[in-house]
Amino acid sequence: MQIIIFSVAxxxxxALIIGIFxxxxxxxxxxxxxxxVAKVRExxxxxxxxxxxxxxxxxxxxxxxxxxxAVNQCPVGGANVAAKIxxxxxxxxxxxxxxxxxxxxxxxxxxxxxxxxxxxxxDCRLAASLPNAGEKKCSYxxxxxxxxxxxxxxxxxxxxxxxxxxxxxKCVACKACIKACPMKVIxxxxxxxxxxxxxxxxxxxxxxxxxxxxxxxxxxxxxKTCKKDAINVVGNLAIMNFDKxxxxxxCATKCPRKCIS
Amino acid sequence: xEYIVIIVSAALIxxxxxxxxxxxxxxxxxxxxxxxxxxxxxxxxxVILMATAVTFGINTMFLEKSGIFGLDxxxxxxxxxxxVIACLVxxxxxxxxxxxxxxxxxxxxxxxxxxxxxAVLGVALTVAQDYSNFPKGMIYALGTSxxxxxxxxxxxxxxxxxxxxxIPESFKGKPIVLIIACLMAIAFTGFSNLNIG
Numbered sequence: 330m331q332i333i334i335f336s337v338a339x340x341x342x343x344a345l346i347i348g349i350f351x352x353x354x355x356x357x358x359x360x361x362x363x364x365x366v367a368k369v370r371e372x373x374x375x376x377x378x379x380x381x382x383x384x385x386x387x388x389x390x391x392x393x394x395x396x397x398x399a400v401n402q403c404p405v406g407g408a409n410v411a412a413k414i415x416x417x418x419x420x421x422x423x424x425x426x427x428x429x430x431x432x433x434x435x436x437x438x439x440x441x442x443x444x445x446x447x448x449x450x451x452d453c454r455l456a457a458s459l460p461n462a463g464e465k466k467c468s469y470x471x472x473x474x475x476x477x478x479x480x481x482x483x484x485x486x487x488x489x490x491x492x493x494x495x496x497x498x499k500c501v502a503c504k505a506c507i508k509a510c511p512m513k514v515i516x517x518x519x520x521x522x523x524x525x526x527x528x529x530x531x532x533x534x535x536x537x538x539x540x541x542x543x544x545x546x547x548x549x550x551x552x553k554t555c556k557k558d559a560i561n562v563v564g565n566l567a568i569m570n571f572d573k574x575x576x577x578x579x580c581a582t583k584c585p586r587k588c589i590s
Numbered sequence: 591x592e593y594i595v596i597i598v599s600a601a602l603i604x605x606x607x608x609x610x611x612x613x614x615x616x617x618x619x620x621x622x623x624x625x626x627x628x629x630x631x632x633x634x635x636x637v638i639l640m641a642t643a644v645t646f647g648i649n650t651m652f653l654e655k656s657g658i659f660g661l662d663x664x665x666x667x668x669x670x671x672x673x674v675i676a677c678l679v680x681x682x683x684x685x686x687x688x689x690x691x692x693x694x695x696x697x698x699x700x701x702x703x704x705x706x707x708x709a710v711l712g713v714a715l716t717v718a719q720d721y722s723n724f725p726k727g728m729i730y731a732l733g734t735s736x737x738x739x740x741x742x743x744x745x746x747x748x749x750x751x752x753x754x755x756x757i758p759e760s761f762k763g764k765p766i767v768l769i770i771a772c773l774m775a776i777a778f779t780g781f782s783n784l785n786i787g
Contacts, residue, residue: 335659336666339652343670347677358684360691387695450756 365394365417372413373403378482380404380503393418404428405501427520429500430486430507434471434514435527435588437490440542442466452476457511467540469529471514480509497521519571524581528588531565543588551580551589593729600733603782606709607741608775613709617742618767620700627746629693630700631739633682635732637704638713640678642731645671645714646724653718664718671714672705679705709738745771 370390377385381402383392392398393414400420401411407427447456447464453476462468473491485499486506493506497520507515514529528545530537537544547565559573560580567580567589581589604610607617613634620630648670650656653663683701686694694701704710713734721727748770757766 332661335661336663339659339663340666340669340673343648343673347673351677351680354681355684358688360687450754452754455754 363391363394366390368417369393369414372406372410372417374405374410376405376482376501376503378405378501378503378505380501380505404503407501428502428517429497429520430495430502430504430515431518431525432471432486432493432495432515433525433527433529434469434492434512435543435590436465436467436470436541437492439490441470441491442540453509454511462512465540467530467532467537467544469512469514469531470541471510472512476509476511477506477515480505522571522574523576524569524574524578524589526560526567526569526588527590528586529566533565537565538586543586545588546586548585550583550585554579554583593726596726596729597733597736598784600730601737601740602778603784605737605741605778605781606712606734607738608771608778609782610712612712613707613738614771616700616703616707616709617738617745618764618771619703620697621742621746621749621767624743624746624750626696627742628739629696631742633686633693633697633701634704634707634709634738635735637675637678637682637707638710638731638735638738639728641671641675641710641714642717642728644674644678646717646721646727648674649718650722667715667718668711671711671718675710675714676705709734741774744774748774 367390370387373386373390375386379385381389381398381404383389383398383402386403389398389402393400393402396418400415400418401408403410403414443464444461444466445464447459449455451474453463453472453474456463456472456474463470463472465472471492473488473493475488475493477486477493478488482505483499483501483503485496485501486493487496488494493515495506495515502517504517507513507517512529518525526545528541528543530540530544532540532544534546534548537546545565545567547562547567549562551560551567552562556577556579557573557575559570559575560567561570562568581587600606606612607614616630616634621627649664649667651658653666653670655662657663679702682704683694686697686701713731717727717731721730745767749767752766752770761769
């Protein structure tokens with residue numbers, strides 16, 4: 330009997346000492362947490378996608394609370410979250426325009442010509458380092474091995490017919506695919522915009538024409554057609570200026586290559 | 591010389607993970623990246639050394655028959671030691687949160703899990719049972735924890751190389767890691783023929 334009491338007492342004493350030690354050291358090592366950080370963090374979606382340019386939602390919350398980041402920095406949450414955060418921070422948020430990712434290439438299996446057959450590992454980063462940047466004749470094309478699909482945490486980009494396609498409804502413009510794409514064919518465009526340049530080819534007319542059925546040959550027809558000066562041929566490729574464009578679609582109907590959709 | 595023999599045999603010949611199969615949870619769980627594996631290895635070294643020092647004191651002073659109470663209380667080893675280990679891990683967590691927050695974030699959930707890392711309790715119990723000499727016990731603890739660190743960093747570097755390789759569908763994820771760990775264990779049996787001292 331005595332030994333039972335003794336062992337119980339011994340363990341209790343050890344536990345008591347440990348408890349006191351931990352209690353004291355938790356006071357000594359106290360980390361001051363800014364109330365704002367916790368509140369802002371609660372509003373953020375918590376995907377940790379890194380689209381804001383910070384390491385994750387925690388890091389962004391800290392940056393916002395310190396005033397280093399804008400209240401509408403989170404691309405996933407959009408205007409809704411920005412409004413909540415600006416309430417906490419007491420700052421007025423600017424209207425943030427919804428953007429989505431867009432693949433500037435339509436080099437599908439039918440459209441794009443191939444120069445050779447590639448049977449190696451299905452990874453764009455690897456294929457991009459091959460001669461001619463992949464099997465497609467166009468060396469600016471989407472390779473279609475799905476490195477962007479892997480990068481996307483929102484199931485918003487898929488390979489359809491050899492080319493990546495973005496689901497506008499699911500896309501949150503976190504830019505993960507843009508960073509992942511070795512060919513740099515993905516960019517941000519306005520949500521629900523109907524007319525976009527669907528080509529990234531910067532080769533001259535003849536070469537571009539041989540490479541793909543829907544390539545931009547830099548003929549300049551769109552530039553001449555546009556009344557708003559919203560589309561320009563820069564470096565053998567038509568580039569749209571979303572600030573000026575009113576989505577009239579004249580350039581798309583005039584384009585001889587049908588590379589403006 | 592004797593100390594070197596203890597270190598080499600604890601770190602390589604009877605490696606805590608690869609030949610005694612202790613601490614597998616953290617070994618498989620935190621070996622995604624070399625950086626976090628290093629952090630985990632160092633945290634485990636720290637916890638094992640501290641825990642062994644404290645538990646050695648408790649064991650010789652209170653629990654053994656030669657201690658101040660004159661009673662054989664060695665059956666309390668497990669519960670007393672686990673208390674000490676849990677306390678040290680809590681303390682380490684507070685310390686890292688205050689002074690090295692980046693490592694604290696990188697270790698995440700695995701930091702509190704060191705409490706249940708059986709390598710820590712395993713070393714404390716082995717030292718309590720087999721070593722009556724304090725410096726030797728500490729050297730043994732150092733060797734074992736360094737062995738853990740070596741094993742987890744090796745596995746993490748192999749796993750980093752594995753990324754982007756064409757692994758059969760059924761082996762993706764944990765199965766291939768278990769196979770790697772198995773091959774590493776086979777490789778480490780080669781050390782058992784090492785003749786030192």
